[in-house]
């Protein structure tokens with residue numbers, strides 16, 4: 047199976063998970079990226095069961111609206127049964143690196159309101175140790191040099207994502223060369239650097255359910271929050 051076929055398979059599994067686990071008329075959170083896009087395509091088939099969705103990026107908002115799925119402002123939504131999103135890496139504790147698509151801040155905010163984070167991945171994303179994928183950090187533009195120096199002191203090699211501006215008007219620094227032993231501690235430490243808006247470690251609030259696509263089928267792994 048190609049990687050896109052695996053993404054399609056896991057998107058279908060996520061559609062079925064949503065159909066089985068949410069009450070009719072719920073609002074759900076929707077992530078960003080190619081796997082999330084396949085999920086939106088599948089979600090269109092069950093849209094009559096939803097009141098709508100909250101989008102984690104402008105790209106996701108546009109795709110949801112293309113299918114006629116109502117998109118709500120997060121400020122008007124106080125609870126969501128589920129948030130569905132991909133990841134760049136995930137370990138067996140269901141801690142993740144996210145933000146390859148640059149939407150990490152809004153993803154973390156929308157996920158924080160959801161009861162259950164369902165991560166949808168193909169098998170290539172499952173790793174023993176997080177950090178081979180460069181860790182995205184969203185930074186206020188005037189702070190980029192000072193944050194880069196702080197990231198170097200932490201042992202990483204920071205690289206500015208060239209020509210990229212987030213939906214929030216900020217820049218992304220991708221941190222290479224990290225081998226992340228304690229993801230919760232590093233997530234917390236990075237948040238203390240002045241100028242950091244958000245970092246791509248989703249460890250303090252990891253996934254609750256992982257739907258993992260492999261050639262043999264889609265496996266479900268769960269973790270208590």
Ligand SMILES: O=C(CO)[C@H](O)[C@H](O)COP(=O)(O)O
Pocket residue numbers: 077078079080081082131132133134143144145146147148149150153
């Ligand atoms: O965090 C993300 C976007 O900010 C994505 O979930 C992550 O990059 C995975 O994307 P894809 O499904 O395209 O591999």
